[in-house]
Amino acid sequence: MNTANSSRVVRLGAGAGYSGDRIDPAVELATHGALDYLVFECLAERTIALAQQARRQDPENGYDPLLEARMHAVLPIAKRNGVRIVSNMGAANPLAAARKTAAIARELGLGGLKIAAVTGDEVFDVVRGGDYRFEESGDAVAGFDERIVSANAYLGAAPIVAALQAGADVVLTGRAADPSLFTAPLIHEFGWAFDDWDRLGQATVVGHLMECAGQITGGYFADPGFKDVAGLARLGFPIGEVSADGSVVITKVAHAGGFVTAATCKEQLLYEIHDPSRYLQPDVVADFTQVRVVEEAKDRVRVTGGRGTPRTPTLKVSVAYVDGYIGEGQISYGGPGALARGRLALEIVRERLTMTGVDVSELRFDLIGVDSLYGSSLGGRSGEPYEVRARVAGRTTSKAEAIRVGNEVETLYTNGPAGGGGVTKSTREVVAVQSVLLPRDLVQPTFTIVEV
Amino acid sequence: MKLRELAHSRTGDKGNTLNVSVICYDVRDYRHLLQHVTPERVKAHLSDVVRGEVTRYELPLIGAMNFVLKEALGGGVTRSLALDAHGKSLSSALMDLEVPVPDEVQQP
Numbered sequence: 001m002n003t004a005n006s007s008r009v010v011r012l013g014a015g016a017g018y019s020g021d022r023i024d025p026a027v028e029l030a031t032h033g034a035l036d037y038l039v040f041e042c043l044a045e046r047t048i049a050l051a052q053q054a055r056r057q058d059p060e061n062g063y064d065p066l067l068e069a070r071m072h073a074v075l076p077i078a079k080r081n082g083v084r085i086v087s088n089m090g091a092a093n094p095l096a097a098a099r100k101t102a103a104i105a106r107e108l109g110l111g112g113l114k115i116a117a118v119t120g121d122e123v124f125d126v127v128r129g130g131d132y133r134f135e136e137s138g139d140a141v142a143g144f145d146e147r148i149v150s151a152n153a154y155l156g157a158a159p160i161v162a163a164l165q166a167g168a169d170v171v172l173t174g175r176a177a178d179p180s181l182f183t184a185p186l187i188h189e190f191g192w193a194f195d196d197w198d199r200l201g202q203a204t205v206v207g208h209l210m211e212c213a214g215q216i217t218g219g220y221f222a223d224p225g226f227k228d229v230a231g232l233a234r235l236g237f238p239i240g241e242v243s244a245d246g247s248v249v250i251t252k253v254a255h256a257g258g259f260v261t262a263a264t265c266k267e268q269l270l271y272e273i274h275d276p277s278r279y280l281q282p283d284v285v286a287d288f289t290q291v292r293v294v295e296e297a298k299d300r301v302r303v304t305g306g307r308g309t310p311r312t313p314t315l316k317v318s319v320a321y322v323d324g325y326i327g328e329g330q331i332s333y334g335g336p337g338a339l340a341r342g343r344l345a346l347e348i349v350r351e352r353l354t355m356t357g358v359d360v361s362e363l364r365f366d367l368i369g370v371d372s373l374y375g376s377s378l379g380g381r382s383g384e385p386y387e388v389r390a391r392v393a394g395r396t397t398s399k400a401e402a403i404r405v406g407n408e409v410e411t412l413y414t415n416g417p418a419g420g421g422g423v424t425k426s427t428r429e430v431v432a433v434q435s436v437l438l439p440r441d442l443v444q445p446t447f448t449i450v451e452v
Numbered sequence: 453m454k455l456r457e458l459a460h461s462r463t464g465d466k467g468n469t470l471n472v473s474v475i476c477y478d479v480r481d482y483r484h485l486l487q488h489v490t491p492e493r494v495k496a497h498l499s500d501v502v503r504g505e506v507t508r509y510e511l512p513l514i515g516a517m518n519f520v521l522k523e524a525l526g527g528g529v530t531r532s533l534a535l536d537a538h539g540k541s542l543s544s545a546l547m548d549l550e551v552p553v554p555d556e557v558q559q560p
Contacts (some may be wrong), residue, residue, distance in 0.1 A: 030460065136468065186536055220462065226457075246534055261459060263477070266475045266516055267462040268462075270462065270475070271464040272464030272465065272471065273464065274471055276511060277509075291513065291514065305513070320530075323531055366535060368535065372535045372536075373542075373545070374500055374542075374545050375501060377500050378498075379462075393537060395531075428532050431530060432530045434467075
């Protein structure tokens with residue numbers, strides 16, 4: 001454990017905000033960010049279930065599909081610059097992810113690396129064997145038995161901190177709370193206690209601000225004429241300069257595109273937050289209501305004032321289960337009368353799906369360009385569009401029935417209104433996610449180190 | 453005037469619940485917007501999308517409100533039939549809300 005002096009700053013970088021995120025900004029940060037840690041957040045609600053399905057096909061798979069590309073791009077630079085990596089790219093198989101990363105390191109001629117895999121988030125058997133109900137629907141989990149694909153608890157920072165204390169250069173987790181990927185290096189560096197609620201609350205603010213990477217440096221922000229962002233094509237990812245009191249300056253590499261302003265920080269602070277006085281995390285209940293956001297200089301914004309109260313006795317578990325199929329078809333109409341022909345097309349498909357007895361439990365008919373996002377009350381306001389795209393989506397129990405939905409859109413070519421073009425159709429298996437609250441003592445995280 | 457001229461916004465999703473922030477460009481407009489951007493108006497404006505209750509949380513220190521919209525995602529991101537299953541585009545529609553021009557600069 002380090003003894004922090006008051007002026008010491010830990011520099012965190014965010015290398016990804018989701019599984020498919022751009023890699024170049026992470027390389028830029030590792031090269032020019034003077035970082036202590038580079039954190040990749042890559043695990044959305046459903047991603048781990050898809051990874052679990054991949055693992056069933058191949059026991060050495062089940063980690064992030066871009067893990068290899070990211071490690072190839074970043075490992076040599078991180079090793080050279082002494083940047084430690086923390087990521088949930090382990091997804092459904094952190095051990096295989098660590099072995100893969102070790103193999104890549106060897107291939108690149110890198111030695112002297114400790115790669116940690118954090119495990120214990122997988123609670124499939126615990127959840128299936130117990131008497132639990134879904135928080136959202138109230139249904140008994142037991143009733144979903146065979147359909148359950150995965151069940152993973154949101155781990156806190158503790159196992160990541162332990163791995164860092166054991167000297168890990170790379171820490172790969174499965175399911176962990178997104179902010180915990182950032183709070184763990186801070187707890188490790190500054191030696192904060194796990195019952196220092198205010199500090200953990202402010203650390204959560206830091207993690208929450210950074211976990212979506214480019215969303216705080218001008219990504220997902222531009223609105224021309226109102227909110228213009230310079231150099232968006234070269235958008236850089238954020239750096240957090242964190243002091244021992246937890247206060248953070250959000251900034252970026254000087255020559256990177258985008259910007260950091262009070263406005264970008266505030267938008268991200270409230271992203272995916274419900275009650276800002278009670279943001280539930282595995283290690284703390286964070287309180288964002290006293291947060292202050294101050295622009296200190298160009299692209300330097302100081303964020304302080306996060307607080308916390310004691311953590312809850314349970315951990316959230318995401319349970320994924322297969323939930324039938326969605327079949328979909330789309331077709332475009334343009335020119336004068338486009339709207340009327342699009343509407344006619346939808347009516348025809350509705351009637352044909354009934355006539356032919358396609359087995360759907362739910363159907364949706366949209367006119368993209370008119371009412372697909374907000375329904376008819378807002379969408380009907382504007383004048384006649386010059387082109388519309390008719391879309392039909394239906395929920396089915398089998399793939400065969402889902403295919404029939406798209407087919408009835410495709411047949412509009414020769415059996416529908418004039419001038420329809422550009423048909424696309426698709427089917428997909430639905431993997432739905434609900435949550436269960438599990439007593440903490442039923443989740444036992446640990447870590448394993450692979451050395452190169 | 454449109455809310456878009458006084459504030460900016462971002463939508464986030466969790467399960468079948470959405471949150472939409474409304475953040476004043478100028479913190480001094482906060483009281484004015486608090487008065488005119490109410491949960492009732494937000495729910496009415498987005499009535500085709502939001503089926504459940506709308507709750508507003510206030511963050512005066514940063515001049516922002518956070519609206520939490522229940523039953524707004526057609527059964528949840530992972531199973532919705534909607535084109536925008538995450539409801540991410542909702543913030544842009546909320547910015548179209550009509551609000552009175554602030555009379556004068558008000559102190560937060």
